[in-house]
Amino acid sequence: MPQCKEEPTEFDGYASRYNDLRTCSTGSGRNAITYYDEYKVRHISRDLRVRARASPVRILDYGCGIGNSAPHLSRHFPGALIVGVDVSSTSIEHARAQCRCLDRVSFAHLGDRAFAGGELFDLALISNVLHHAAPSTHSGIISLVKSRLAPGGHLYIFEHNPLNPLTRLAVHRCPFNANAILLLARQACSLFVGSGFEEVVIQYTLFAPACLRFLGFIERYLHGLPFGAQYCARATAPRPA
Numbered sequence: 001m002p003q004c005k006e007e008p009t010e011f012d013g014y015a016s017r018y019n020d021l022r023t024c025s026t027g028s029g030r031n032a033i034t035y036y037d038e039y040k041v042r043h044i045s046r047d048l049r050v051r052a053r054a055s056p057v058r059i060l061d062y063g064c065g066i067g068n069s070a071p072h073l074s075r076h077f078p079g080a081l082i083v084g085v086d087v088s089s090t091s092i093e094h095a096r097a098q099c100r101c102l103d104r105v106s107f108a109h110l111g112d113r114a115f116a117g118g119e120l121f122d123l124a125l126i127s128n129v130l131h132h133a134a135p136s137t138h139s140g141i142i143s144l145v146k147s148r149l150a151p152g153g154h155l156y157i158f159e160h161n162p163l164n165p166l167t168r169l170a171v172h173r174c175p176f177n178a179n180a181i182l183l184l185a186r187q188a189c190s191l192f193v194g195s196g197f198e199e200v201v202i203q204y205t206l207f208a209p210a211c212l213r214f215l216g217f218i219e220r221y222l223h224g225l226p227f228g229a230q231y232c233a234r235a236t237a238p239r240p241a
């Protein structure tokens with residue numbers, strides 16, 4: 001069950017300094033943080049193009065935090081309606097303030113009625129959320145998101161890769177990761193399979209840090225190597241037979 005609005009959550013206390021803590025723990029500047037946020041959206045956009053899938057019309061950003069992905073989703077998928085949801089009410093307030101100039105972008109607490117009903121999404125993103133949720137809740141989260149996806153809709157999960165020592169160091173340095181439990185890519189894969197998703201694929205990402213972004217074009221040839229700083233697990237919601 002989603003937490004109710006009044007219940008304080010771990011990220012309420014981090015929302016106002018969320019990006020500052022990220023810059024400190026990675027030893028990079030604000031531009032680099034923006035690069036990492038956009039990287040994931042660019043990855044999704046390219047992946048959909050390569051697979052000749054239609055551009056999404058309704059996008060769910062599950063565990064959206066302070067809304068860092070929304071400006072990039074808005075730019076890479078112009079015209080799409082974007083809904084961000086999170087269990088942290090304070091993060092949602094920050095997301096609304098940060099994205100107030102963006103059309104077709106809205107944010108809701110996970111317990112809000114606004115999120116409970118309504119149309120289905122054709123793309124969902126869960127970025128760096130699962131390692132903050134108790135492992136026993138993961139399959140419930142994936143099932144919830146699946147229930148909000150249209151048949152044939154796509155789910156992309158981005159997670160820190162625990163096999164990369166630099167990732168582990170950055171995670172360890174960041175105060176909001178104190179309770180984080182990193183997941184291996186194959187665990188993300190099992191979640192998809194267990195929830196009845198199809199076309200499950202793992203791609204390792206972020207082989208080059210932001211300062212070496214000019215090498216980014218090589219990354220598409222490296223997705224099979226388990227050394228990227230992050231990985232993307234994607235799957236498709238089944239279509240009726």
Ligand SMILES: C[S@@+](CC[C@H](N)C(=O)[O-])C[C@H]1O[C@@H](n2cnc3c(N)ncnc32)[C@H](O)[C@@H]1O
Nearest residue numbers: 011063064065068086087088127128129132133
């Ligand atoms: C590290 S932040 C990531 C925020 C954003 N997705 C991003 O990539 O910048 C993790 C977010 O997941 C949210 N979160 C944790 N457990 C959640 C759950 N069970 N359902 C929804 N959101 C959750 C937290 O409140 C927090 O905002």
